[in-house]
Amino acid sequence: MIELRNVCKTFVLNGRSKTVADRISVTFPHHTAVGVLGRNGAGKTTMLKMLAGSMEPDSGEVKVHGSISWPVGFAGSFHPDLTGLQNTRFIARVYGVDTDELADFVADFSELREHFYLPVRSYSSGMKSRLAFGVSMGIKFDTYLVDEVTAVGDASFKQKSEALFRARMNESSAVMVTHALGQVERLCDHVAVLEGGQLHYFTDVMEGIAFHQENMHRAPPETGVR
Structure with missing residues (x-):
């Protein structure tokens, strides 16, 4: 509240x-x-x-x-020289959640495939948003x-995003x-x-x-x- x-x-x-x-x-x-x-x-x-x-x-x-979460989908705090995986693990440690569990969740949900292991500076804006949404919703907040x-x-990813939002x-x-x-x-x-x-x-x-x-x-x- x-x-x-x-x-x-x-x-x-x-x-x-x-x-x-x-x-x-x-x-x-x-x-x-x-x-x-x-x-x-x-x-x-x-x-x-x-x-x-x-x-x-x-x-x-x-x-x-x-x-309370940071604004879901906000990608501005990602370090551009770190990979998607490294950024995910860093955020997991900051919020005190299991690093492996969050990394596995984000890798599966974001559908970034091999890009998950590349520096975020190489991502398109859409890829950054997928990573940001996965990391945000992968951590449980009130x-x-x-x-x-x-x-x-x-359309497929939008449906998946809405389904995850409903579940949360x-x-x-x-x-x-x-x-x-x-x-x-x-x-x-x-x-x-x-x-x-x-x-x-x-x-x-x-x-x-x-x-x-x-x-x-x-x-x-x-x-x-x-």
């Missing part, structure tokens, strides 16, 4: 401020997959970073209960943070940022829509999607001043 208590976050660029969180208070509950929707630039990735603890709010607090990751790969949700929670509304329908229990610095929370998925679609037909609200 994650609680946001009066969270505020504003950026200033070229003399203009943009508020992406304006006194947001919300609880992401246990054993629930919440899809976070919003127009481009609404602050969805910023929200995910604050939940992960990699970005601090300007004010308010984020309270995390239980273990809450997973997800950013568009199940969109990676061909039997025991865990998730906060998933995505633009894929069909994915939200299939995978999420609740919906949160970020708009104009406010987070609108819906326990009915279709109601949340409808609210988001209505927003997309309106001009974006003013959230900053010069």
